[in-house]
Amino acid sequence: MLQGDIASCTSCSSMKPWRQFGQEAYGNAATGYLLVGEAPGYVSWRNRRRFTGPAGMLIRRALWQVGHPRYQDLEDLFYMTDVVKCHPAAPANPSSNRSPRRAEVESCSEHLARELRVLRPSVIVTFGKMAAEQVGRAVAHASPWQPPWRPTILTFPHPSPRNQVTILKTYPSLRAFEEALAQTFRRLIAGLEAQSPHA
Numbered sequence: 001m002l003q004g005d006i007a008s009c010t011s012c013s014s015m016k017p018w019r020q021f022g023q024e025a026y027g028n029a030a031t032g033y034l035l036v037g038e039a040p041g042y043v044s045w046r047n048r049r050r051f052t053g054p055a056g057m058l059i060r061r062a063l064w065q066v067g068h069p070r071y072q073d074l075e076d077l078f079y080m081t082d083v084v085k086c087h088p089a090a091p092a093n094p095s096s097n098r099s100p101r102r103a104e105v106e107s108c109s110e111h112l113a114r115e116l117r118v119l120r121p122s123v124i125v126t127f128g129k130m131a132a133e134q135v136g137r138a139v140a141h142a143s144p145w146q147p148p149w150r151p152t153i154l155t156f157p158h159p160s161p162r163n164q165v166t167i168l169k170t171y172p173s174l175r176a177f178e179e180a181l182a183q184t185f186r187r188l189i190a191g192l193e194a195q196s197p198h199a
């Protein structure tokens with residue numbers, strides 16, 4: 001089983017004690033929408049819920065703005081994952097966050113590729129340069145498969161407050177960034193409603 005295999009993976013000794021998420025943290029695969037971040041932060045891992053640290057809460061607030069009764073939170077609208085599945089902490093401080101190392105990204109790339117192959121999402125929303133690059137790579141490798149599969153990939157900057165400089169190169173304010181996300185979520189929900197208006 002996909003999430004079970006990830007949860008038992010110990011490929012990266014640098015991730016010891018391998019703080020992965022349980023199966024319930026992956027959200028909803030049935031919508032065909034996939035959300036991909038860089039790596040789980042400490043707060044999210046501690047909460048056992050993805051995207052619940054300061055960066056993830058910006059994404060959640062954007063969906064709350066939409067206020068749809070069936071898609072109230074990210075777990076309702078997306079299957080959620082990360083390029084690197086374990087929480088990367090500095091060795092001396094288990095509650096810290098660090099960027100994933102290249103070797104960890106490479107090691108975890110097969111998990112992401114497998115998620116894409118199994119789920120074949122119609123839309124993939126990425127946050128941050130690393131997620132956009134790794135998703136692009138995985139899709140390119142999978143695309144010759146039959147039947148043809150061409151997901152729509154929507155890329156956004158990493159929503160961390162520490163990434164404000166990059167975010168403000170594209171959006172006039174953090175508020176505008178959040179609104180752009182809300183607009184995207186509205187469109188995705190409208191797409192689901194159009195497929196099954198009485199679901």
Ligand code: SF4
Binds near residue numbers: 010018020084086111
């Ligand atoms: S980061 Fe990925 S490849 Fe490395 S131990 Fe965790 S699940 Fe396995």
